[in-house]
Amino acid sequence: MGSITITVNRNGVFKKYTVPEHITVLEALEYINSNYGEGILYRSSCRSGQCGSCAMTINGEPRLACKTKVEDGMVVEPLEGFNVVEDLIVDRSPYYKKIQDLRNYLHCEGDKTNLKITPKDIKEFKSVRNCIDCLCCLSKCPARRFSQYPGPTFMRQLTRFAFDPRDEGDRDKEAYFENLHNCTTCAKCVEVCPKEIDIVHRAIERLRELAFKKGYYLRNHLIVRENILKGNRSVKKERGSFLEEVKEEYIADKEKMRLAFFTGCLVDYRLQDVGRSAIKVLNAHGISVVIPKDQVCCGSPLLRTGQRDLAEKLKRKNLKVFNNLDVDGVVTVCAGCGSTLKRDYREREFQVMDITEVLDKVPIEYKPLDIKVTYHDPCHLRRGQGIYLEPRRILKRIPKLELIEMEIPDQCCGAGGGVRSGKPEIANAIGRRKVRMICKTGADYVITVCPFCEYHIRDNLKKFDEEGGSLKVMNIVSLLDKVI
Ligand code: SF4
Ligand code: SF4
Ligand code: FES
Known part of the structure; x- marks a missing residue:
C-alpha cells in the first residue's frame, strides 16, 4: 500500500503527516496518533456515518471523517463556524442549548388520545427526521454566519413538529420569529x-408557506405579490419591457436548434440588454429563438417566500404558453427561473436548459478578448441545476481571456x-464577503449567469469595493455578445 501526506490543523498549527492511502x-x-505518538483530539463513535460526531472541515468542506477517504494534500480542520475546544473538537453546547430552547419534543397538553399520526404523515416527513446532528449544515450556512438565524437543522426540526398532527405548538410562528426569512435558499446545507x-x-x-397562511410574512414580500397580481412580474415596470420591444421569432442561419426564450422578470423589466445579447448570441451559435409574448413570472419569488397559492396560477399560465410550442426546448437566462422550471413545473412537456448548457453543446469560435475575469456561481445554477462546468468551459474558449x-x-x-x-441588510452583509472575495482576484470583471446575482453584486460592488469601483459585474451573455 502506498502513502500520502495530509495536514491537520492543531489549534492553529498546520502539521503534515504521512499516512497510508485508501483509508478514511x-x-x-x-x-x-499510534504511529507518530501524537495525541490529536477528535470525536467519533459509530464509525459508520450514523452518529454525526466525527464531522470536521476537510478540504474546506464539512464532512464526516468516518465516511471520507484520505487524499494526498488533504487539509483536516475543526468544523468551521464553531469555537474550537482542542484540536478537532468544537464546542457543540450552543447547538444543544438552542435545540432545548426550541422545545425539542412533541408539544401537547391535556387529552392526547385524539392526536394521531398516520402512515401518510410519517412518509411525508420521513426525510426531515433523518438528521444525525453532525452540524455540517450549520457550519456553512451564510444566514447563520451573518445574522441572528439559528441555522438549517433547527428549521428542519421545527418543520418536523409543524407537520406532526400530535404537536400543538405554533411551530411556524416560532420559526418566523427565529428569522425563518433570513435563509437565502442557497442550498449549501443540502x-x-x-x-x-x-x-x-x-x-x-x-x-414559509404555513407561516404565510397565518399572516407571518415580510412586508416587502407582499409588494412582490402585488407587483405580480398587477403586472405578472415580480418587479415594477420602469424603462419599458423587453417582451414588448422584441419580435416573436429570430431565425438563425443554418439552424441547429430552435428554442423558446423564457425571459424572467428582470430581463423583461430591468436588464433588457441581457435579453438582446442572449438573442444575438443564441443566433450566432445557430439557435433560432422563439419569444412567446404572453409568458409571465415563473413564480420563483413566490415559491421561495411561501406564496405557493399565486405561484401555482403563474405556473398554469406558463404551461399553457410553453407546452404546445413547436420547439426543441426552453432556454432560460436566469438561474432562479431555470431551477424553478426544472424542479417545480413537474407537468411541463418541454425540456428546460440554461443558456450556458445550450451554448456549451454547440460551441463556436469566439474572437479574442484580452481581459481578466472571475466567475460567480449562482446558487440556483450550481446547486439548483448542477451547472458549473459549462460556463467555465465557455469562458475558457475565448482566446486571450484569463479566468x-x-x-x-x-x-x-x-x-x-x-x-x-x-x-436587505442581511443580503448586503452576505454580499460584502462575496465582494471582498471577488476584488481579491484582481480581475477586471466578475461574470455571472443570473440577473438577480448580477443586480445584487453590482449594488454591493458600489457599496463595498474598497478599490474604488474599477471591477465590474457582467452577465455571461453580455460578455459573449462582445466575442461573437
Ligand atoms: S440536517 Fe444538518 S445536522 Fe442534520 S444530518 Fe444534515 S447536515 Fe447534519
Ligand atoms: S439554504 Fe443556505 S441560507 Fe438557507 S439554511 Fe441552507 S445554508 Fe442556510
Ligand atoms: S463516527 Fe459516527 S458518523 Fe462518523
Missing part, C-alpha cells in the same frame, strides 16, 4: 448534509430566497 480520515487520525436532507424544499419553503477563480466561487451572494427584497 478517521482511520488516518488513529494511525497518526449540499453538505450527509443524510441528503433537502432542507430548502422540505423545511424552509414548507414552513481567475475566486476563493469560494459558489458561495452565496446573499440575494436569493427573498432576502434581498425582505431583509
Whole structure:
C-alpha cells in the first residue's frame, strides 16, 4: 500500500503527516496518533456515518471523517463556524442549548388520545427526521454566519413538529420569529448534509408557506405579490419591457436548434440588454429563438417566500404558453427561473436548459478578448441545476481571456430566497464577503449567469469595493455578445 501526506490543523498549527492511502480520515487520525505518538483530539463513535460526531472541515468542506477517504494534500480542520475546544473538537453546547430552547419534543397538553399520526404523515416527513446532528449544515450556512438565524437543522426540526398532527405548538410562528426569512435558499446545507436532507424544499419553503397562511410574512414580500397580481412580474415596470420591444421569432442561419426564450422578470423589466445579447448570441451559435409574448413570472419569488397559492396560477399560465410550442426546448437566462422550471413545473412537456448548457453543446469560435475575469456561481445554477462546468468551459474558449477563480466561487451572494427584497441588510452583509472575495482576484470583471446575482453584486460592488469601483459585474451573455 502506498502513502500520502495530509495536514491537520492543531489549534492553529498546520502539521503534515504521512499516512497510508485508501483509508478514511478517521482511520488516518488513529494511525497518526499510534504511529507518530501524537495525541490529536477528535470525536467519533459509530464509525459508520450514523452518529454525526466525527464531522470536521476537510478540504474546506464539512464532512464526516468516518465516511471520507484520505487524499494526498488533504487539509483536516475543526468544523468551521464553531469555537474550537482542542484540536478537532468544537464546542457543540450552543447547538444543544438552542435545540432545548426550541422545545425539542412533541408539544401537547391535556387529552392526547385524539392526536394521531398516520402512515401518510410519517412518509411525508420521513426525510426531515433523518438528521444525525453532525452540524455540517450549520457550519456553512451564510444566514447563520451573518445574522441572528439559528441555522438549517433547527428549521428542519421545527418543520418536523409543524407537520406532526400530535404537536400543538405554533411551530411556524416560532420559526418566523427565529428569522425563518433570513435563509437565502442557497442550498449549501443540502449540499453538505450527509443524510441528503433537502432542507430548502422540505423545511424552509414548507414552513414559509404555513407561516404565510397565518399572516407571518415580510412586508416587502407582499409588494412582490402585488407587483405580480398587477403586472405578472415580480418587479415594477420602469424603462419599458423587453417582451414588448422584441419580435416573436429570430431565425438563425443554418439552424441547429430552435428554442423558446423564457425571459424572467428582470430581463423583461430591468436588464433588457441581457435579453438582446442572449438573442444575438443564441443566433450566432445557430439557435433560432422563439419569444412567446404572453409568458409571465415563473413564480420563483413566490415559491421561495411561501406564496405557493399565486405561484401555482403563474405556473398554469406558463404551461399553457410553453407546452404546445413547436420547439426543441426552453432556454432560460436566469438561474432562479431555470431551477424553478426544472424542479417545480413537474407537468411541463418541454425540456428546460440554461443558456450556458445550450451554448456549451454547440460551441463556436469566439474572437479574442484580452481581459481578466472571475466567475460567480449562482446558487440556483450550481446547486439548483448542477451547472458549473459549462460556463467555465465557455469562458475558457475565448482566446486571450484569463479566468481567475475566486476563493469560494459558489458561495452565496446573499440575494436569493427573498432576502434581498425582505431583509436587505442581511443580503448586503452576505454580499460584502462575496465582494471582498471577488476584488481579491484582481480581475477586471466578475461574470455571472443570473440577473438577480448580477443586480445584487453590482449594488454591493458600489457599496463595498474598497478599490474604488474599477471591477465590474457582467452577465455571461453580455460578455459573449462582445466575442461573437
Ligand atoms: S439554504 Fe443556505 S441560507 Fe438557507 S439554511 Fe441552507 S445554508 Fe442556510
Ligand atoms: S440536517 Fe444534515 S447536515 Fe444538518 S445536522 Fe442534520 S444530518 Fe447534519
Ligand atoms: S463516527 Fe459516527 S458518523 Fe462518523
